[in-house]
Amino acid sequence: MILTKLDIAHFRNIDAITLEPHPSLNLITGNNGSGKSSILESIQCLSTGHSFRTRKAKELIQRESEEFTVTALFHDPGSSRDHRAGLQRQRDGKTDMRLNFEEISSIAEVTRLLPIKSLTPDSHKLIQEGPEERRIFLDWGVFHVEPAFFDIWRQFKRSLSQRNQLLRENGSSQELSSWDSLFIESANQINDFRISYVESLSKALQIRLNSLASRFHVELQYRSGWSSDYELAEVMVRNSDYHRRMKTTTDGPHRAEMVMLSDGVPAKQVLSRGQQKVLVYLLHLSQLDLLNTIQSRQAVVLCDDLTSELDTEHSQRLIQQLVDLQGQIFVSGVDLSVLESQNHERFHMLDGEVKKVV
Numbered sequence: 001m002i003l004t005k006l007d008i009a010h011f012r013n014i015d016a017i018t019l020e021p022h023p024s025l026n027l028i029t030g031n032n033g034s035g036k037s038s039i040l041e042s043i044q045c046l047s048t049g050h051s052f053r054t055r056k057a058k059e060l061i062q063r064e065s066e067e068f069t070v071t072a073l074f075h076d077p078g079s080s081r082d083h084r085a086g087l088q089r090q091r092d093g094k095t096d097m098r099l100n101f102e103e104i105s106s107i108a109e110v111t112r113l114l115p116i117k118s119l120t121p122d123s124h125k126l127i128q129e130g131p132e133e134r135r136i137f138l139d140w141g142v143f144h145v146e147p148a149f150f151d152i153w154r155q156f157k158r159s160l161s162q163r164n165q166l167l168r169e170n171g172s173s174q175e176l177s178s179w180d181s182l183f184i185e186s187a188n189q190i191n192d193f194r195i196s197y198v199e200s201l202s203k204a205l206q207i208r209l210n211s212l213a214s215r216f217h218v219e220l221q222y223r224s225g226w227s228s229d230y231e232l233a234e235v236m237v238r239n240s241d242y243h244r245r246m247k248t249t250t251d252g253p254h255r256a257e258m259v260m261l262s263d264g265v266p267a268k269q270v271l272s273r274g275q276q277k278v279l280v281y282l283l284h285l286s287q288l289d290l291l292n293t294i295q296s297r298q299a300v301v302l303c304d305d306l307t308s309e310l311d312t313e314h315s316q317r318l319i320q321q322l323v324d325l326q327g328q329i330f331v332s333g334v335d336l337s338v339l340e341s342q343n344h345e346r347f348h349m350l351d352g353e354v355k356k357v358v
């Protein structure tokens with residue numbers, strides 16, 4: 001997907017700007033606090049309703065404004081179709097989402113059309129922090145390659161939250177079991193999708209790892225979130241008293257984990273900081289590879305503050321790999337001169353105003 005025009009209004013320190021991005025590489029420069037990351041955040045918002053830094057619209061709405069608005073024209077090279085999407089979020093909580101001039105009720109319609117991959121200075125959390133980071137990462141991939149996933153995931157979320165509410169309120173066994181079949185059915189489907197995705201991702205990662213000059217080995221494994229000795233339906237019966245005592249459902253895909261092992265040892269324990277950073281980028285590249293091979297699609301890639309995260313050689317290498325994938329890339333940074341050898345457009349930010357640099 002290629003953004004061809006982007007309008008941003010009343011978003012953080014941006015009053016109103018219009019960009020006509022380069023189909024491949026866009027470099028967004030400027031001093032600290034000038035509004036570089038805000039541009040990237042606004043693109044992510046348009047696709048998912050929230051930014052990689054916050055889910056709270058109020059933080060994004062320009063002080064003293066009532067709402068922010070982001071609209072974009074984008075081109076799908078696969079179908080040769082152009083689309084227009086718009087998002088407005090107001091201080092009072094109202095949200096207006098449009099796709100091709102029609103009001104839509106779920107942002108997922110835009111997310112599906114306009115996949116966004118954000119690589120931020122927080123990306124190391126994927127290895128360093130708890131399993132939720134990895135479930136979010138995994139589900140990004142499954143969502144974009146498996147069209148049935150989203151509805152099933154919604155059913156699962158609903159049955160889990162209803163079930164947990166009943167557990168908190170000491171609901172009857174009958175009430176609980178009325179949610180169990182939907183819970184088990186959707187949980188098993190999510191589990192199957194994720195297992196096959198992790199298998200494909202692990203293979204894609206091996207190819208990426210093999211291309212490294214200084215190789216290290218990492219294998220991905222998926223743990224379902226319940227005892228592997230039993231079917232989930234059986235686990236739910238066996239552990240029902242425990243769930244009641246804990247007042248929550250302790251088994252299911254919401255407790256799943258994607259394990260990363262380097263020669264049998266958790267990657268977090270053995271890989272150096274530098275290797276972990278490289279692994280994070282390779283994992284994201286592998287997801288883009290799968291999006292490309294399974295769906296013949298490209299994401300818009302947002303790299304926030306890239307050159308402060310990676311040294312010159314690794315930054316250049318990553319951008320080259322992203323350019324080769326033919327997705328559109330937006331990079332922010334105070335000084336991005338090391339990336340200027342690629343075909344690009346540069347936008348310079350100054351107190352929320354943009355200047356195209358020629």
Ligand SMILES: Nc1ncnc2c1ncn2[C@@H]1O[C@H](COP(=O)(O)OP(=O)(O)OP(=O)(O)O)[C@@H](O)[C@H]1O
Nearest residue numbers: 012013032033034035036037038059060061062063
């Ligand atoms: N809701 C808001 N209303 C107005 N201004 C805001 C709001 N939220 C943040 N800002 C300001 O917007 C500016 C832009 O922030 P942004 O994070 O985009 O800067 P940046 O260019 O990425 O900086 P850095 O190089 O430090 O990463 C900052 O000066 C910040 O204080």
Ligand SMILES: [Mg+2]
Nearest residue numbers: 036037305332
């Ligand atoms: Mg920034």
